[in-house]
Structure formats: structure tokens, C-alpha cells
Amino acid sequence: MTYTEKYAGPDTSSMDLQISIRDDATQADRQNAERSVAALVERSASALARDRAAEAEVAELTASLDAPFVKLIEGDPSAVRALEDLRARQLVRPDAAGTLADGGLSASAYDTAPMGPQGASLRSLGFVPPYDFSWSWHDGNGHPPFNRLLERPTGRVGLDARSGLLDGGAAGFVNAHAGFGVFLRSDTPGQRFPHAVLNPGRFSHVMKAVGVGSNATSEGGFELTVFEDGRLLVAASRKLWRARISAGESSSGGEGAHLITGPELQFTIQPGRGYTFNAGIWVYSDRSTGVGGAAVQSLLQGVVTRMWVFG
Structure with a gap:
């Protein structure tokens, strides 16, 4: 049993944050889950806002350089008609990078021996689906993902983000997150080493930009975070890919189903406090259309088969 709700805290009201928590969780655990994920949203959204602000400065300079070409194109009726025809087309094949449904990803066999920094000498506390809670959100300053997969009972998770001239492409950026969390407590203090895997996991991207001043960007990654009483303690992200193209370029790539390990992380646990460990x-x-058009699809999916805490 779970309950699912849209969380609308003071800093996340535009983020469409949704949390599903196991039915028998205590009120304190529920509050810690909500506070920790809300803090995760705020942290990620703030970082993206800074990155986009920096990119906007460069885009403004580029637009000034492209302005003479834009003026020529807009003054030519044939060029204007060609531009209208271009923007009525799909620049990449629908589902070119795949879909969340194809391939039927399911949990793979995995060596359950401890994988912490000290190997088998460390004690291991393991978690398997169904996890204590699941969460998803997208930046409301942009657009929702084209598709999302999130199954707390099985650990399956996936996100399909699309922008521009392709089937389901948003008219702007998509920044989407999804994952699972578990509750942690300890009677004694000590160092802990959290770990999680996508097994299997796979990712892909495809994009194309044409015309003058157009571009496209695709990214994706696997992130681990630990919160103490709802306050961010440590976080680490493993960027699985980043690709960016300019006008006249195209790009595609990715990796098929394989084991994807999370980044290295450690923290100090204290007795009497509530912790949440998230893997997402x-x-x-x-994309920027410029005087032309662009399209991009970013897809990442897998099964979080196990979450460990060593120490």
C-alpha cells in the first residue's frame, strides 16, 4: 500500500513533485521523505537555473553575430516559405532513441557480494524493491517529459525527454528526475558508504539542428543523495552523457542494457536522527530554433535492483 500526492512546498510549487510512500511509514519518516526530496528539487533546479543563465549570455552574443544572416533570410519570400515548411516537419524519426516500453527491461542477475571501498570486510545493509518511497519531478519553468516510468514495487525507472521538431517534442527545455529512497537509522555513529545500481540500465540520445543559429543539447545521469532529518548531507552525480550540437550538425549515441553503478559517496551517521538515502x-x-529548427530526444531507463549501505 502507498499513498501518492503532489507536493507543493514553498520552493517547489512549480515543479510538479510527486511522492509515493509505503503505507506503514511513520509520520516522521513521511516528513523526512517529503523534506528531503523537496530539498533535492530546490538544489537541482537552482543549479540548472545558473547553467541556463550562463548559456543565455553566450546565446545573446551569438544572436548578434547571426543577425545579418537572419535579416537576409527574413527578407527573402522563398527563404521564409522554406523555413515554414521546415518547421512543419520532424527532423528526427519518432522514438529514434527508443522508447521506455521496448526491450522489456527487467532485473538482471547481480553478484550480491559487498562492493564498498573496503570490499567484503565491511558490513552491508541491503535494500531491494519495493523501496520505502519513490519520487519524480520536472522543472516547471520548462516542460514535462514525453514519458516516464516509475514502479516502486519493481524498481523500474525511466525518463524520455523530447524537445523541438519531433513527435512529442516540447517547445522548450525538459529537466526531469525520478527515483527511489529508503529510510536509515542507527544506534551508533560511524562512517557509511551508500551504493546503488541500475541493473540493467541503458541510455540513448538523438538530435539534429539545421538553419542559422540553431542548436540542441542532451544530458542524463545517475545521482545518489543522503539527507539527515530532511537536510542535504551529501550528494554525488554520475553524468552518463552530454552532447551538444550547432546548426548543420547531428548526433546520436548511447549504450545498450548493461550494469550502471552509482557514484562514490560517504557520510557519517549519528544515532537519534532520521536519514533518507535516494537513488535517482x-x-x-x-533546443534553440534560431532561423531554422532543431530536435532532441534524451532517454535513460533501468532497474534499481538493489541499494546498499556499507559500514
């Missing part, structure tokens, strides 16, 4: 994925897509 994120994808990003964006």
Missing part, C-alpha cells in the same frame, strides 16, 4: 536518474533536453 535525470534527463535533460533543449
Whole structure:
């Protein structure tokens, strides 16, 4: 049993944050889950806002350089008609990078021996689906993902972000996140080493930009975070890919189903405090049309088969 709700805290009201928590969780655990994920949203959204602000400065300079070409194109009726025809087309094949449904990813066999920094000498506390809670959100300053997969009972998770001239492409950027969390407590202090895997996991992207001043960007990654009483303690992200193209370029790539390990992370646990350990994925897509058009699809999916805490 779970309950699912849209969380609308003071810093996340535009983020469409949704949390599903196991039915028998205590009120304190529920509050810690909500506070920790809300803090994760705020942290990620703030970082993206800074990155986009920096990119906007460069885009403004580029637009000034492209302005003479734009003026020539807009003054030519044939060029204007060609531009209208271009923007009525799809620049990449629908589902070119795949879909969340194809391939039927399911949990793979995995060596359950401890994988911490000290190997088998460390004690291991393991978690398997169904996890204590699941969460998803997308930056409301942009657009929702084209598709999302999130199954707390099985650990399956996936995100498909699309922007621009392709089936389901948003008219702007998509910044989407989804994952799972578990509750942690300890009677004694000590160092802990959290770990998680996508097994299997796979990712892909495809994009194309044409015309003058157009571009496209695709990113995705796997992130681990630990919160103490709802306050961010440590975080680490493993960027699985980043690709960016300019006008006249195209790009595609990715990796098929394989074991994807999370980044290295450690923290100090204290008795009497409530902790949440989160493992999640994120994808990003964006494009600028310029005087032309662009399209991008970013897809990442897998099965979080196990989450460990060594120490």
C-alpha cells in the first residue's frame, strides 16, 4: 500500500513533485521523505537555473553575430516559405532513441557480494524493491517529459525527454528526475558508504539542428543523495552523457542494457536522527530554433535492483 500526492512546498510549487510512500511509514519518516526530496528539487533546479543563465549570455552574443544572416533570410519570400515548411516537419524519426516500453527491461542477475571501498570486510545493509518511497519531478519553468516510468514495487525507472521538431517534442527545455529512497537509522555513529545500481540500465540520445543559429543539447545521469532529518548531507552525480550540437550538425549515441553503478559517496551517521538515502536518474533536453529548427530526444531507463549501505 502507498499513498501518492503532489507536493507543493514553498520552493517547489512549480515543479510538479510527486511522492509515493509505503503505507506503514511513520509520520516522521513521511516528513523526512517529503523534506528531503523537496530539498533535492530546490538544489537541482537552482543549479540548472545558473547553467541556463550562463548559456543565455553566450546565446545573446551569438544572436548578434547571426543577425545579418537572419535579416537576409527574413527578407527573402522563398527563404521564409522554406523555413515554414521546415518547421512543419520532424527532423528526427519518432522514438529514434527508443522508447521506455521496448526491450522489456527487467532485473538482471547481480553478484550480491559487498562492493564498498573496503570490499567484503565491511558490513552491508541491503535494500531491494519495493523501496520505502519513490519520487519524480520536472522543472516547471520548462516542460514535462514525453514519458516516464516509475514502479516502486519493481524498481523500474525511466525518463524520455523530447524537445523541438519531433513527435512529442516540447517547445522548450525538459529537466526531469525520478527515483527511489529508503529510510536509515542507527544506534551508533560511524562512517557509511551508500551504493546503488541500475541493473540493467541503458541510455540513448538523438538530435539534429539545421538553419542559422540553431542548436540542441542532451544530458542524463545517475545521482545518489543522503539527507539527515530532511537536510542535504551529501550528494554525488554520475553524468552518463552530454552532447551538444550547432546548426548543420547531428548526433546520436548511447549504450545498450548493461550494469550502471552509482557514484562514490560517504557520510557519517549519528544515532537519534532520521536519514533518507535516494537513488535517482535525470534527463535533460533543449533546443534553440534560431532561423531554422532543431530536435532532441534524451532517454535513460533501468532497474534499481538493489541499494546498499556499507559500514
